[in-house]
Amino acid sequence: MKLKTKMIHAGITGDKVTGAVTVPIYQTSTYEQDGPGQHRGYEYSRTKNPTRYALEELIKELENGHAGFAFSSGMAAITAVMMLFDKGDHIVMTDDVYGGTFRVMTKVLNRFGIDVTFVDTSDFEALAGALTEKTKAIYIETPTNPLLKITDLRAVSRLAHEKGLLLIVDNTFNTPYLQRPLELGADIVLHSATKYLSGHSDVVGGLVVVKTEELAERLHFIQNSTGGILGPQDSFLLIRGIRTLALRMEAHEKNAWELADFLSQHPKVKKVYYPGLENHPGHSIAKAQAAGFGGMISFDVGSEALSEQVLRKIKWFTIAESLGAVESLISVPAKMTHASIPKDRRDELGITDGLIRLSVGVEDIDDLIEDLKQALGD
Numbered sequence: 001m002k003l004k005t006k007m008i009h010a011g012i013t014g015d016k017v018t019g020a021v022t023v024p025i026y027q028t029s030t031y032e033q034d035g036p037g038q039h040r041g042y043e044y045s046r047t048k049n050p051t052r053y054a055l056e057e058l059i060k061e062l063e064n065g066h067a068g069f070a071f072s073s074g075m076a077a078i079t080a081v082m083m084l085f086d087k088g089d090h091i092v093m094t095d096d097v098y099g100g101t102f103r104v105m106t107k108v109l110n111r112f113g114i115d116v117t118f119v120d121t122s123d124f125e126a127l128a129g130a131l132t133e134k135t136k137a138i139y140i141e142t143p144t145n146p147l148l149k150i151t152d153l154r155a156v157s158r159l160a161h162e163k164g165l166l167l168i169v170d171n172t173f174n175t176p177y178l179q180r181p182l183e184l185g186a187d188i189v190l191h192s193a194t195k196y197l198s199g200h201s202d203v204v205g206g207l208v209v210v211k212t213e214e215l216a217e218r219l220h221f222i223q224n225s226t227g228g229i230l231g232p233q234d235s236f237l238l239i240r241g242i243r244t245l246a247l248r249m250e251a252h253e254k255n256a257w258e259l260a261d262f263l264s265q266h267p268k269v270k271k272v273y274y275p276g277l278e279n280h281p282g283h284s285i286a287k288a289q290a291a292g293f294g295g296m297i298s299f300d301v302g303s304e305a306l307s308e309q310v311l312r313k314i315k316w317f318t319i320a321e322s323l324g325a326v327e328s329l330i331s332v333p334a335k336m337t338h339a340s341i342p343k344d345r346r347d348e349l350g351i352t353d354g355l356i357r358l359s360v361g362v363e364d365i366d367d368l369i370e371d372l373k374q375a376l377g378d
């Protein structure tokens with residue numbers, strides 16, 4: 001089955017009893033047993049719920065893995081994956097990782113003895129140099145948020161397996177429509193499904209797909225023990241979102257190309273970050289490991305005054321955190337998504353006060369260009 005067909009037909013579709021073409025929302029906490037201990041596959045909804053299971057089967061097939069898991073948020077998914085590790089274990093992570101991931105690693109999981117080193121994973125030598133005797137995993141975001149840096153997943157997966165480490169990839173930005181890390185050698189792929197997979201700014205959720213039976217058993221045990229599951233209503237909404245993922249990703253990317261082109265030529269824009277541009281340092285790797293360059297663009301206008309002006313004047317881009325939905329969003333990462341990263345570290349990374357991030361929506365491109373033009377003007 002080709003990928004676009006999978007978006008529609010993979011996983012569990014419909015309902016055998018009634019013929020309903022969508023999976024019902026099984027709003028139930030428990031299930032009748034035929035006798036004590038004789039259940040029909042479902043005992044209690046923290047352990048398994050049919051709507052959630054349909055979503056888990058769908059994402060499993062899209063990422064080409066062994067098992068899928070749906071969590072109550074991306075952060076719940078990331079935290080559960082981190083619980084695969086023990087006190088004293090060390091993880092090497094992409095440096096401009098999602099702000100919430102940075103926070104959970106440095107303010108919560110550190111208290112449980114899980115150590116982390118942040119490194120520019122797009123620099124292979126730097127990554128290899130950060131591994132220690134205690135390292136158990138490499139955790140990658142590619143493209144990163146908000147600078148869209150690219151890490152070579154094939155190269156890192158060779159390194160990880162040579163050293164016996166797990167490779168974990170946050171695939172939120174590219175989605176399985178554009179990039180499938182497990183096929184490139186990763187062991188675990190995860191998503192904030194809140195973003196492109198949902199696509200409509202109406203769900204908070206997280207998804208994980210693992211490559212092996214062993215990881216599936218361990219993660220299922222952790223999920224059932226700690227309980228960060230996605231509810232049936234949100235599972236239904238995510239299935240609905242994923243059905244149109246291919247169409248939406250194509251529309252996002254088409255608009256993103258035009259905006260990247262427009263911004264690159266604008267005299268007030270100092271720098272444009274979009275992996276599709278040939279001058280982007282990760283362009284050729286992005287091209288080799290993903291089927292497209294996605295819908296996220298960042299650009300630096302050089303000053304806080306100008307970024308403030310753009311956000312004050314912009315009309316069709318909503319000022320909001322998050323990304324990946326049909327409506328265009330605009331943010332200043334230094335003041336919003338990345339505010340929890342200390343300022344000196346932000347400046348070190350290039351997340352300046354003049355950096356603006358766009359999640360390009362699927363509106364008519366003429367309106368989006370007009371809007372940015374007037375917002376950047378005097």
Ligand SMILES: *Cc1c(COP(=O)(O)O)cnc(C)c1O
Pocket residue numbers: 073074075076098100101141145170172173191192193194195204205206322
């Ligand atoms: C939003 C986001 C997360 C966290 O997901 P939530 O659903 O908000 O908990 C993790 N990684 C990336 C790349 C994100 O964009």
